[in-house]
Amino acid sequence: MTSFVNVLLAQNTDRLFTYKVPPHLDTTVAVGNTIVISFRNRSMQAFVVEFTNEPDYENIKDIVSVLDLPLVFTKDQVQIAHTISDYYLCSFLSALYLFLPPGMDKRDKKINQEKVKFVSFNMPVHAVNNFVKEYESNQRTSQMAQVLKSIMLAGGTIPLSDLPKSSSLRTLIKKNIITIEDVLVSRMPENAGKSIGQGIAHGLDLTGDQHKVITEIIESSKDFFLLHGVTGSGKTEVYLRVIEHVLSQGKSAIVLVPEISLTPQTLARFYSRFSTQVAVIHSSLTPKERRRQWLKIQSGECRIVVGARSALFSPLRDLGAIIIDEEHESSYKQDSTPRYHAVTVAGWMAKQVGAKLILGSATPALERYYFAQKGVIEKLSMPSKVKPTAPSEIVVVDMRKEQESGNHGSFSKEMVHHIQDTLKNGEQIMLLLNRRGFAPFVICKTCGHKLVCPHCEVTLTLHNDNVLYCHYCGYKAANKPLCPQCQSIFFRYSGVGTQKIEQELASFFPNIRVLRMDRDSTRTIGSLEAILSRFSAGEADILIGTQMIAKGHDFDNVGLVGVISADVALNLPDFRAAERTYTLLSQVAGRTGRRGKAGKVVVQTYNPDNYSISLLLENNYQKFYDEEIMFRQALDYPPFARLCRIIMQAHSQKALSELAEKIDKYLEINRFEDLQIFGPMPAPISKIAAKYRWHIIIKSKSIHSIQKVVKSLKLIFVEYEKSIKWLIDVDPANIL
Numbered sequence: 001m002t003s004f005v006n007v008l009l010a011q012n013t014d015r016l017f018t019y020k021v022p023p024h025l026d027t028t029v030a031v032g033n034t035i036v037i038s039f040r041n042r043s044m045q046a047f048v049v050e051f052t053n054e055p056d057y058e059n060i061k062d063i064v065s066v067l068d069l070p071l072v073f074t075k076d077q078v079q080i081a082h083t084i085s086d087y088y089l090c091s092f093l094s095a096l097y098l099f100l101p102p103g104m105d106k107r108d109k110k111i112n113q114e115k116v117k118f119v120s121f122n123m124p125v126h127a128v129n130n131f132v133k134e135y136e137s138n139q140r141t142s143q144m145a146q147v148l149k150s151i152m153l154a155g156g157t158i159p160l161s162d163l164p165k166s167s168s169l170r171t172l173i174k175k176n177i178i179t180i181e182d183v184l185v186s187r188m189p190e191n192a193g194k195s196i197g198q199g200i201a202h203g204l205d206l207t208g209d210q211h212k213v214i215t216e217i218i219e220s221s222k223d224f225f226l227l228h229g230v231t232g233s234g235k236t237e238v239y240l241r242v243i244e245h246v247l248s249q250g251k252s253a254i255v256l257v258p259e260i261s262l263t264p265q266t267l268a269r270f271y272s273r274f275s276t277q278v279a280v281i282h283s284s285l286t287p288k289e290r291r292r293q294w295l296k297i298q299s300g301e302c303r304i305v306v307g308a309r310s311a312l313f314s315p316l317r318d319l320g321a322i323i324i325d326e327e328h329e330s331s332y333k334q335d336s337t338p339r340y341h342a343v344t345v346a347g348w349m350a351k352q353v354g355a356k357l358i359l360g361s362a363t364p365a366l367e368r369y370y371f372a373q374k375g376v377i378e379k380l381s382m383p384s385k386v387k388p389t390a391p392s393e394i395v396v397v398d399m400r401k402e403q404e405s406g407n408h409g410s411f412s413k414e415m416v417h418h419i420q421d422t423l424k425n426g427e428q429i430m431l432l433l434n435r436r437g438f439a440p441f442v443i444c445k446t447c448g449h450k451l452v453c454p455h456c457e458v459t460l461t462l463h464n465d466n467v468l469y470c471h472y473c474g475y476k477a478a479n480k481p482l483c484p485q486c487q488s489i490f491f492r493y494s495g496v497g498t499q500k501i502e503q504e505l506a507s508f509f510p511n512i513r514v515l516r517m518d519r520d521s522t523r524t525i526g527s528l529e530a531i532l533s534r535f536s537a538g539e540a541d542i543l544i545g546t547q548m549i550a551k552g553h554d555f556d557n558v559g560l561v562g563v564i565s566a567d568v569a570l571n572l573p574d575f576r577a578a579e580r581t582y583t584l585l586s587q588v589a590g591r592t593g594r595r596g597k598a599g600k601v602v603v604q605t606y607n608p609d610n611y612s613i614s615l616l617l618e619n620n621y622q623k624f625y626d627e628e629i630m631f632r633q634a635l636d637y638p639p640f641a642r643l644c645r646i647i648m649q650a651h652s653q654k655a656l657s658e659l660a661e662k663i664d665k666y667l668e669i670n671r672f673e674d675l676q677i678f679g680p681m682p683a684p685i686s687k688i689a690a691k692y693r694w695h696i697i698i699k700s701k702s703i704h705s706i707q708k709v710v711k712s713l714k715l716i717f718v719e720y721e722k723s724i725k726w727l728i729d730v731d732p733a734n735i736l
């Protein structure tokens, strides 16, 4: 019987094509192979995606040849791509592209364009392959074969800088086999430079909890684990031991961390334990470094991949474990198509290949904890720290009373007092305010109008360079506003951002050394690492920052964590507001009281009675969970129902309301079962970057019902394709 395959062209396509496998290649062709095909009378490189039935049209062309290159993806990965496409309602190819080697996805948006010299073939690739065979057979020409294979591996074209400088290149150009040309590509940041510490002790004694948990993971027949361990309970050591076990079985492991640059200490421990077997994938790698890492992983030289979300799609073979640290972090959800969540996809992958999935967190995502309670995921607990400390003293300050007593500044008397004390003890302080800039509101003194960005329905923020910024679209304007309502030129600046805190702090404590860490102060590559290492070295007394400072860095000498306002996230119209608030506050509170000393936490709020703040005092996740899960159940929010959000964006309000009317009518006539539909209606942030935003929220217990209604709505959207851009977000991280 003849077999047929669907193939993906190595360059610039948005669909698959079917080819026939000729009898002499029948035993050679496999999923993930790089092959040569004839496409529109040109010889081109392509990848075998899957075997398929004989199509019902004639003249199917034969595969020309199979190239001797590493497999680009596996059958299992293709299966996962299908699952991603079905579940997240995105195209199969957009899901498959997740697995392709770096540089293959030529659809990448060109942001910062730059001219780069590219090497490509001057002849059909099957002809090149003949040269490869010829050159390989001779010691003297084998380097030329190597160069040609590198180009093939990159899909037929490769930056000149990625090839080793050699005489082979010149010879190949002279022989007219390859050619060099200028191509516009997007500019990637340079290597951030790792600041990896050395000399970390191996084989530390395990605590009883660690021992129990490791044994459970390794010996249990279960596959999914939620490791609920308080900050400092030694989760990383558990990961390391599980990986040691996985390696000893000849298997490999993936470790996801929320953001590589924020976790240098965790990375250091992986390097020190497994040295060259670790491949690290992060956003500041150059394309060349990325490709090198990909090859090291593909060839089996590296069997442990540590990285952010996208490391999940590494070409590891014999996967034994996927570990996701800080699994509650929002960075695990991708905010462009395909809008997948790494935890969800990791679950499918683990199941597909029989690997163990270990999710670790001190404050698990509510949904995950729910499934752990129900026994769907195995719950493991590490409730105490490796080095027992007295619990941190947590103080909640009611800012309403502070206002009544005439203090209108950002610092309560209590906060100032604790800062003084801590400084006197020679300890360091971290201050959290999850809002950057100087003043987030610019309000007309005459009519009370709040200035908003001309392109977005978002207030403008004053920065300390006396410029007004929009944090959504990047719009900026000199701070000389004219009120659009009443033409007044008198404004007051309200609210606080990290920059204002920096200034106010200087007025209380003129001689202290302060560092600020937020998106504005960490724009340049390496600046974030620099701030962290300076604070760690004691070069500053106080570190002010946004949520960035709450993540996994260990500082030995932090005696006080102050939260300037616990209410920033709480006031957003989003059902996850309480969860986000509780998680952020517990995380930042965990930054103090390490290394044996008890620490202090001072939290300022206008909502001291809200359970996401008051329960912080008890430091009891279970209690918070019990409260929050009741709220979710009462309103039928996840995990009790699934959400799907369709966002529609257009330059004209009129087009949107027209479409909305049409959808309303359609939904009136066509009743869908087992689901609730809200909207179409303007989104809470109703305009971004000059585009109006409307959304539809679909809620259902059944993902199939959601898929059904989305598929039929798509038919209506298609009519408006020209004027309205729409996107589908299954399990949205927020609904703003």
Ligand SMILES: [Zn+2]
Pocket (backbone or CB within 6 Å): 436, 437, 461, 463, 469, 471, 520
């Ligand atoms: Zn800003």
Ligand SMILES: [Zn+2]
Pocket (backbone or CB within 6 Å): 444, 445, 446, 447, 448, 449, 483, 484, 485, 486, 487, 488
């Ligand atoms: Zn006004």
Ligand SMILES: [Zn+2]
Pocket (backbone or CB within 6 Å): 453, 454, 455, 456, 458, 470, 471, 472, 473, 474, 475, 688, 689
């Ligand atoms: Zn804007």
